[in-house]
Amino acid sequence: MKTFYIKTYGCQMNKYDSEFISSIFIENGYIETEKIENATFIVINTCSVRERAESKVYSEIARLNNLIKNSNVKIGICGCVAQHLGENIINKYNNVSFIIGTEGLFRLSDVLNRVEHGEKVIDVFFSENNFATGKFKRKPGVSAFVSIMKGCNNFCSYCIVPFVRGREISRKPNEIIDEIKYLRDLGYKEITLLGQNVNSYGKNLDESINFPKFLSMVNNIDGIERIRFVTSHPKDFNEELISTMKDCEKVCEHVHLPLQSGSDRILKMMSRKYTYKEYIEKIYKLKKSINNVAVTSDFIVGFPGETLDDFNNTLNAVKEIGYHTIYAFMYSPRPGTKAAEIDDNIDKDEKKRRLSELINLQSNITYKINKSYEGKTTDVLIEGFSKKNANILMGRNRQNQIVNFVSSKLLEQGTIAQVRIREGKKNSLFGEFIN
Numbered sequence: 384m385k386t387f388y389i390k391t392y393g394c395q396m397n398k399y400d401s402e403f404i405s406s407i408f409i410e411n412g413y414i415e416t417e418k419i420e421n422a423t424f425i426v427i428n429t430c431s432v433r434e435r436a437e438s439k440v441y442s443e444i445a446r447l448n449n450l451i452k453n454s455n456v457k458i459g460i461c462g463c464v465a466q467h468l469g470e471n472i473i474n475k476y477n478n479v480s481f482i483i484g485t486e487g488l489f490r491l492s493d494v495l496n497r498v499e500h501g502e503k504v505i506d507v508f509f510s511e512n513n514f515a516t517g518k519f520k521r522k523p524g525v526s527a528f529v530s531i532m533k534g535c536n537n538f539c540s541y542c543i544v545p546f547v548r549g550r551e552i553s554r555k556p557n558e559i560i561d562e563i564k565y566l567r568d569l570g571y572k573e574i575t576l577l578g579q580n581v582n583s584y585g586k587n588l589d590e591s592i593n594f595p596k597f598l599s600m601v602n603n604i605d606g607i608e609r610i611r612f613v614t615s616h617p618k619d620f621n622e623e624l625i626s627t628m629k630d631c632e633k634v635c636e637h638v639h640l641p642l643q644s645g646s647d648r649i650l651k652m653m654s655r656k657y658t659y660k661e662y663i664e665k666i667y668k669l670k671k672s673i674n675n676v677a678v679t680s681d682f683i684v685g686f687p688g689e690t691l692d693d694f695n696n697t698l699n700a701v702k703e704i705g706y707h708t709i710y711a712f713m714y715s716p717r718p719g720t721k722a723a724e725i726d727d728n729i730d731k732d733e734k735k736r737r738l739s740e741l742i743n744l745q746s747n748i749t750y751k752i753n754k755s756y757e758g759k760t761t762d763v764l765i766e767g768f769s770k771k772n773a774n775i776l777m778g779r780n781r782q783n784q785i786v787n788f789v790s791s792k793l794l795e796q797g798t799i800a801q802v803r804i805r806e807g808k809k810n811s812l813f814g815e816f817i818n
């Protein structure tokens with residue numbers, strides 16, 4: 384029996400790609416297994432955004448390579464590390480049968496075929512207009528990712544993504560709409576549109592379309608109940624998008640708008656192309672126009688040259704904005720990026736200290752926000768049961784908060800339940816079904 388196991392690192396884009404990879408393996412007669420030891424083919428979908436993510440991949444491949452030394456188990460490496468470092472990996476580990484980058488992923492079926500005929504394949508070629516997307520086989524579910532574009536043109540000074548994923552290219556609107564309708568017919572209720580910077584969607588297309596117009600098109604698809612999108616770049620986040628969000632009843636009240644730093648000096652060094660003042664003015668407009676909107680963000684601490692003053696500006700920004708949650712990372716130099724040439728002069732302990740100070744500050748804010756929901760009613764799209772307790776249902780509200788709740792009525796996955804919040808917890812809400 385041919386079986387495969389897939390391990391996914393990195394962002395939503397990689398999760399989407401992993402679904403595509405699974406579909407190709409299944410099409411080729413493989414059965415997915417949740418246990419790595421049962422697999423005849425092990426696939427690792429890799430991320431290179433931070434050094435740690437990348438080195439984890441290497442240690443994992445080395446470990447697997449040793450473990451399966453004398454067996455027929457094959458290893459396939461996909462994703463950003465594969466795209467970036469292709470040959471280096473295959474030469475180092477003899478059980479690795481293929482390396483396929485994010486760009487060639489649409490050729491995976493062919494690659495798999497060649498591997499089954501005894502070849503070792505490296506495919507890290509760029510291919511402008513091909514996407515590993517479409518009506519591929521999906522597992523049943525409630526919420527699906529849909530990639531609307533690939534690549535990135537922003538070249539933030541610290542970031543490896545533009546080097547790995549290439550230039551920004553948008554998919555044609557009709558192809559995406561077809562994919563969403565296909566997902567709707569499979570029973571999906573919520574769609575998250577994916578791109579490194581969704582606000583520049585459509586720029587390379589002949590059709591006169593932009594992201595807000597496209598959102599309205601998706602909003603018109605019957606049967607889809609909720610629409611989300613990640614990620615918005617603050618420099619391109621504008622009033623047209625805010626008013627479209629307001630007009631489109633399916634677009635959820637949640638925006639992920641990564642600030643990265645509260646210091647203008649650091650933002651400039653990061654090539655983010657906005658100041659804190661410009662950013663917060665957009666947040667004020669957003670909060671004014673859209674009731675109960677949740678804003679979330681990413682931050683990098685310990686960027687080369689970040690002083691305590693700069694860091695304090697970040698802390699103050701977090702206090703001022705009141706994010707629902709943030710993702711905070713220690714700066715990690717990526718070879719080939721502009722920032723990697725600047726002397727990384729902050730020692731690791733100090734970076735760690737700043738990271739935990741920022742995370743602690745945000746934890747308290749998140750907790751306070753969660754408490755403020757107590758007694759209120761919120762709409763929850765039911766995803767299933769709580770991991771810890773099968774008597775408790777789990778889903779998310781439009782603000783993307785996790786809500787666990789009890790219900791005396793039998794409720795199905797994929798329905799939207801009104802839940803009264805009894806308790807705001809540190810990372811989630813707890814409540815009871817009322818309607």
Ligand code: SAH
Nearest residue numbers: 541542579614641681682683712713714715
């Ligand atoms: N395109 C998205 C994010 C892509 S990467 C955007 O622009 O928001 C996700 C997050 O990883 C980034 O927002 C950033 O906070 C973090 N990140 C990227 N490169 C990094 C690096 N070299 N070191 C630490 N964190 C990094």
Ligand code: SF4
Nearest residue numbers: 535537538539542544
């Ligand atoms: Fe990286 Fe910046 Fe592009 Fe995001 S916008 S992927 S942080 S270069």
Ligand code: F3S
Nearest residue numbers: 393394430431432463
């Ligand atoms: Fe990582 Fe590639 Fe995503 S580097 S964050 S998996 S685009």
